[in-house]
Amino acid sequence: MLDFLKGPVQAVQDVFTLGGKAIGNVFRRPFYWSDMFVQMDIIGVGSLPIVILTGFFSGAVMALQMSNALATYGAKEQTGMVVSITLVRELGPALTSLMVAGRNASGMASELGSMKVTEQIDAMRALGTDPIQKLVTPRMLATAFTLPLLTVIADFVGIFGGYLVAISTLGITGPQFWTSAWQALDYSDIAQGLVKPFTFSFAISLIGCYYGLNTTGGTQGVGRATTQAVVVASVLIFVLTFFITKIFVGRVY
């Protein structure tokens, strides 16, 4: 039983150690700026299409679903409000993070895993380069920078999707939709919508890098590490979103 528990506890400890080192490296030379920008390009710009599509359709679906429920209370005009609140507070950060987790946590784990199994990491270390400084920190910073930006774009595209549905099928006027959408939002909503992806970005990048750096068992191990990274990162996103929401809801009311 103790041996069974030892593994996960060790993993948690390793992830936190890795995170501590990665964050510590932010304030330590050398800075791998080019690596960071490349990672930003891969994580941010590369995820843009999938994030836009996800956001757009989730917003459109939200408008369709909620308008039915709201029509029961004669409040169909409030569709914009519901769409904006759900997207900005919850769906935007969560879906964007899940997409990035699925796309990039797996990418990081497989990339670093391949390097690990081909002993490139060891070679790097032998050449005097800190693999965490070179590989983990740029990925972590790139994710932390791009994920909130991606979330903002996803929120906007999602509300735009809801707007298209509202004016085309629900008979709500454009100004009515947009006014109710932005009037429903509060600073706490925006803060929540930015704090969440920022927090998730650490979970995604650190989990991806951790599983990549701890890959064992050759190419098979790379596949396993990739799967585990995606699963754990996704689950962590849901757990974290619950706690962050709890903090914000508890603070507001």
Place this chain on the structure above:
Amino acid sequence: MANKSKTRWAQLRVGIMAIVALVILGTLIFLLTSGGSLFRNTVPLYTFMGDSGAMAQRSPVRLNGIVIGSVKDVRLSGDKAPGRAIQIELEVYEDMLKNIPVDSTAFISAENLLGTKFINITMGKSTETLKAGGEVKARQVEGFDEVVASSYDLLTSLKGILDRVDVIVSQVEKGEGSVGKFIADPEFYDELTRTVVEVRQIAQAVGDGKGTVGKLLYDTAMYDRINRMVGNLDDVVLDLRAGRGTAGKLLTDDKVYEETRASIAELKLLLTELNQGKGTMGKLLKDDQIAKDLGLTLNKVNTTLDNINDGKGTIGQLMVNPQLYESLNGFSTELKEFMKDVRANPKKYLRVKLAIF
């Protein structure tokens, strides 16, 4: 070199994405601040209520429906006075204070039955406005629970009434009572039918011109008579106007007027003479001597009548003495019998002896 170019492209793309995202974020924050309260100074206002109505912190405060701030705190005031147990601290935009007259009233309202609650301030009419830290008078509004509780008595009495109505309706259904019989008893219907038939018969008879009413309506004789009568009256009026006949002359002839006037003048003269005591009647009215003589005469008559009443003298005896009446009565009876006897036997009394010398 290739690596550098790759990095530059990456930087460009990331930069564009960041700019787009930041523009969206900036627009949203601009929208929120333009209608929001981030840079507006707030001042505290207080209101006291009997019940907080589960008012949450940061709930909106509205002035006649316009958001002017939010609820900062809801706490027990420690005041035992009725309707002042809860102190609600309001955070109101400073520039809105000039729009809140001192006689404004605050009450807890809800956006709808399920919606969040807010403090609504109804604008007063005073020219003086509230100062920072002032108190807005509260208007107690009964919550849903209080309304339900207060309507309990009403519902109970309503139930009692409904029970009684139920009894009445069941009695009516059974055909009991006047209303019940009215609705359930076929006899009434039959009676009504008979009445209707009779009324119809009468109407038919009237329509056919039978009976007085019928003739009145349909027979032209009556009309002709009335018409003639009106014609005659018309003639009479014409005659009157023309001065024909006594009445006509009375109306139109000046002679009658003159004669009447002369008569009235004579009457007036007569009355004047009477007043002046001229002639027998005048003296009778005006001469004191005659009045005295009359008084004396009347006294004498009075004395004579008193004597008669007292049975004095022959006439007095005749009035008061019963003996005289009885003897007269006896005499008349005897006379009646005598006459009867005379009729029966005239020869007994009428013996006429005819002797010629």
